[in-house]
Amino acid sequence: MGxxxxxxxxxxxxxxxxxxxxxLLRAAEPSVEPADSAAGPAVPPDTRAASRPPAPxxxxxxxxxxxxxxxxxxxxxxxxxxCSAADFSLFTTCSVPVVTxxxxxxxxxxxxxxxxxxANPPERIFTLTDLVNPSVFCIHAANYKQAxxxxxxxxxxxxxxxxxxxxxxxATFSAEPDSWSIDTESQNPDANETYRYEYGVxxxxxxxxxxxxxxxxxxxCSDANPAGFLVNQATKCIRAVRVETCGSVEAVSMLFYINSxxxxxxxxxxxxNISVQSIAVxxxxxxRTLLNESDVLRLPVPLDELCINIVLGxxxxxxxxxxxEIIAAAASFVLGAxxxxxxxxxxxxxxxFTQVNTTPVPLSGNPGYVVGLPLRAGxxxxxxxxxxxxxxxxxxxIMQSTSNQDCLAAQGARTPILFGYNVVSGCKLRIxxxxxxxxxxxxxxxxxxxxxxxxxVAAFGNSxxxxxxxxxxxxxxxxxxxxxxxxxxxxxxxxxxxxxYGSLVNPQARIVNVTAAITTSTLKQLPSGRQRxxxxxxSVVFTDISSPAEPGYKAWPTINVRLxxxxxxxxx
Numbered sequence: 001m002g003x004x005x006x007x008x009x010x011x012x013x014x015x016x017x018x019x020x021x022x023x024l025l026r027a028a029e030p031s032v033e034p035a036d037s038a039a040g041p042a043v044p045p046d047t048r049a050a051s052r053p054p055a056p057x058x059x060x061x062x063x064x065x066x067x068x069x070x071x072x073x074x075x076x077x078x079x080x081x082x083c084s085a086a087d088f089s090l091f092t093t094c095s096v097p098v099v100t101x102x103x104x105x106x107x108x109x110x111x112x113x114x115x116x117x118x119a120n121p122p123e124r125i126f127t128l129t130d131l132v133n134p135s136v137f138c139i140h141a142a143n144y145k146q147a148x149x150x151x152x153x154x155x156x157x158x159x160x161x162x163x164x165x166x167x168x169x170x171a172t173f174s175a176e177p178d179s180w181s182i183d184t185e186s187q188n189p190d191a192n193e194t195y196r197y198e199y200g201v202x203x204x205x206x207x208x209x210x211x212x213x214x215x216x217x218x219x220x221c222s223d224a225n226p227a228g229f230l231v232n233q234a235t236k237c238i239r240a241v242r243v244e245t246c247g248s249v250e251a252v253s254m255l256f257y258i259n260s261x262x263x264x265x266x267x268x269x270x271x272x273n274i275s276v277q278s279i280a281v282x283x284x285x286x287x288r289t290l291l292n293e294s295d296v297l298r299l300p301v302p303l304d305e306l307c308i309n310i311v312l313g314x315x316x317x318x319x320x321x322x323x324x325e326i327i328a329a330a331a332s333f334v335l336g337a338x339x340x341x342x343x344x345x346x347x348x349x350x351x352x353f354t355q356v357n358t359t360p361v362p363l364s365g366n367p368g369y370v371v372g373l374p375l376r377a378g379x380x381x382x383x384x385x386x387x388x389x390x391x392x393x394x395x396x397x398i399m400q401s402t403s404n405q406d407c408l409a410a411q412g413a414r415t416p417i418l419f420g421y422n423v424v425s426g427c428k429l430r431i432x433x434x435x436x437x438x439x440x441x442x443x444x445x446x447x448x449x450x451x452x453x454x455x456x457v458a459a460f461g462n463s464x465x466x467x468x469x470x471x472x473x474x475x476x477x478x479x480x481x482x483x484x485x486x487x488x489x490x491x492x493x494x495x496x497x498x499x500x501y502g503s504l505v506n507p508q509a510r511i512v513n514v515t516a517a518i519t520t521s522t523l524k525q526l527p528s529g530r531q532r533x534x535x536x537x538x539s540v541v542f543t544d545i546s547s548p549a550e551p552g553y554k555a556w557p558t559i560n561v562r563l564x565x566x567x568x569x570x571x572x
Contacts, residue, residue, distance in 0.1 A: 060111040061128060066096045078113035078124050089121035100131060106138035107131070195265050196324030199385050199466050202226035203318070203326070205260040206271060210316070212349050213237055213251065223251060227316065227351050229324075230466065234350045243340050246300045246307035252345070253299055254333055257314050262329050274316075277330035282312060284337060298335060305340050312336040316351040322387075327356060364419060365461025368501060368508025371420035373461065375496070375511075377454035378471070386456055386465040396457060396474075397450050398494070399538045401425040407447055407536050414450050417494070417540050419461075419509065426537040433526035437486035440523070448492040448518065448538055457496075457514045477517045487520040492538045500546040512545070 064079035073083040078094035092115075099111040110131035116123050156164055197203070203210040209226040214235035216222040221237035241249050250256045254276070261271035279291045279298065298309040313334035320326050338345060364373035377396040378388030397414040407427035417423070427447075431440065456471040463470040480487055495515050500507035526532060 060099050060101050060109050061126075063099050063101070063111070064096075065099065078115070078126075079111065085121075085123060088115070088124040091115055091122070091124075094124075102139075103133070104139050106133050106140045108133070195268070197229040197266065197320070197326065198324060199230045200228045201266065203229055204263045204266055206263070207260050210260075210262060211257075212316075212351055213239075213347065214349070221251065221347060229318075229320075230353050232350075232352050234348070236346060236348045238344050238346050240344045241307075241310065241338065242343065243302055243305065243307045243338060246302060246310060246338070249300070251347075252310045254297055254309075254311060254335075255299065257311070257333075258331055262318075262326055264326050265324070272326050272329050274329045274331050276333065277317065278332045280332075280334045282334055282336040284339070288334070306337050308337045309335050310338060310345060311347065312345060313348040314350070316349075318351065318353045319356055320353060321356055363462045364458075365509065367460040367462050368510055369419040369461045369498070370509075372418050374416040374418055376458035376461065376463065377456060377474075378458075378465070379452075379455050380468065380471070385468055386471050388458075388465055396454050396494075398423055398540055399425050399427070399447060399450070399492075399536075401427060407444075417496075419496075419498075420542055422539075422541050424537070424539045426535055428533050428535055430531055430533050431523070431526075432531045433528055437488070437523060441486075441488045444489045444536060445518075447536065448489055449516075453516075457511055459511050460508070472511055472514055474514045474516055477515060479517060479519045486523040488523050488534075489518050490521045490534060490536055491519040493517045493519070494538075494540045495543060496540065497543045497545050499544070504549055507546075 064077065064081070066074055066077035067080045067082070068074055068077075069082075071082060073087045074080045076091050076093055076095040077083065078088070078091065079096060079099060094113045094115060097113055099113070101108050108131055110129050112127045112129060114125045116125050154160065154164065203226070211223050212225050212227040212233060212235065213221040213223050214225040214233075215237040216225070219238045221239045225235075227233065239249075239251055241252055246252060258274040258276065261273050264270040264272050276297075279293075279296075280288045281291060282288045300307055300309050311333060315332040317330045317332070318326055319328040334348075336345075364370060364376055369375075375396045376388060378386045380386050396417045398417055400413040400415045402413060405426075405428050407429040415423075429444070454474060456473055459470045459472050493516070495513075495517070496511060497513040498509050498511045501510040502508045521534070
């Protein structure tokens with residue numbers, strides 16, 4: 001064989017023969033095993049953590065990515081341990097000035113290398129500093145310490161078999177920490193120091209909370225999932241059950257879901273019993289039949305090779321008031337049967353909520369506001385969601401002008417603010433000389449703002465009350481002309497800033513800022529028997545702050561040709 005490709009072919013043949021001989025060499029090596037491998041580890045179970053290796057720590061002072069030559073000094077590699085002070089004096093710069101460890105950490109050590117060219121001879125400067133990662137997705141700390149190292153499984157023996165059976169003998173492994181308890185009152189007595197339910201708060205019962213089984217780690221059911229107030233949920237999970245022991249499994253019995261009464265409000269003595277609304281029986285083929293007698297309690301009963309009246313599904317329906325009090329609770333059941341071949345069943349659970357004596361709140365768009373529809377406004381009590389109703393006192397309204405322009409006659413007349421409509425209204429108020437400043441100022445403020453001026457305005461026309469971040473606060477400013485003993489409000493200017501949200505084809509109106517500016521004027525003292533007339537004005541202005549759309553062009557395609565790595569083989 002000759003030519004430039006001869007050496008390459010010989011090298012490939014030599015490497016192939018080495019790969020064939022390597023397994024034979026490994027098989028010939030003697031295998032060393034511990035003498036007690038068959039009998040299991042001799043370390044007791046409580047000392048497993050002591051034998052684990054410590055978590056690896058990266059020493060950046062020993063890292064050097066530019067150290068390529070073995071036992072030789074690399075040029076301009078300031079972190080090369082093979083370089084001496086004489087070599088550093090010949091360097092012009094440091095090729096790698098900063099050496100760091102894992103770049104995903106929020107804080108880490110960094111080795112900084114530089115050259116002091118002013119020294120005689122020039123010398124290397126090494127400093128170890130803390131580097132902060134500015135990324136918001138950095139890793140701050142490892143919460144799950146067990147994931148930092150590999151723990152070898154413990155082999156069952158006669159001594160530790162009972163302990164392992166107690167820890168791993170169930171149908172599912174425990175997903176909750178050991179210190180977790182369903183008795184929330186004993187751990188945090190101040191968690192629900194309120195006299196009404198709020199959004200997301202677990203619904204309390206006499207013993208613990210209303211259970212809504214759901215899958216946690218795997219698809220198996222976990223009964224430690226509390227049902228949250230106003231949180232509609234629908235879950236499905238699998239539960240292990242056999243025909244022989246179906247009567248002793250509490251989770252497949254109707255009594256397990258209705259035996260505990262619900263507290264009307266947290267930490268109260270008033271309870272609400274869970275009534276049975278309906279019972280549907282499902283056959284083995286899947287057909288369902290609704291029973292007429294829904295108030296009869298049907299418990300699981302083994303019958304020959306079957307077990308009947310097993311709970312396959314539960315649907316809770318909670319009725320509450322606008323004050324956060326539960327007044328009624330009902331449950332609908334789906335009962336079925338299993339045979340001896342079945343080792344598990346699939347259960348489904350649902351919960352829904354209905355407020356009593358309420359009408360749906362009308363929307364002003366879906367999702368963006370529609371021109372001509374009123375602004376949706378409301379209040380936010382301490383630590384809860386937005387409370388909104390359709391009456392005139394909780395909507396964002398403006399003073400309505402009357403024909404005679406008398407402010408006292410127009411004190412109760414108000415009109416809702418419609419999206420996109422700029423409005424100016426006003427009236428005149430006659431002030432006698434004997435009027436007091438403080439009552440007059442409060443009367444004018446109620447005239448301009450109305451009763452219970454809203455605190456929040458919905459950003460979209462369909463913003464939900466529980467989504468607090470979709471509600472824009474109303475910012476109120478007070479403008480005073482001059483400092484005096486009597487200042488009375490004479491005007492209210494509301495500015496609503498909105499923007500186009502979404503695509504250019506169908507943009508949606510979204511409110512981003514609402515300000516209410518109150519301007520005051522000085523009330524001067526009048527002679528006895530005289531009176532003066534002052535104008536009172538209120539206005540609403542809608543401002544579009546959307547950025548204008550700019551035409552753009554797509555980038556021209558580029559040709560990115562990549563040849564195979566062996567395209568020029570064996571010439572190169």
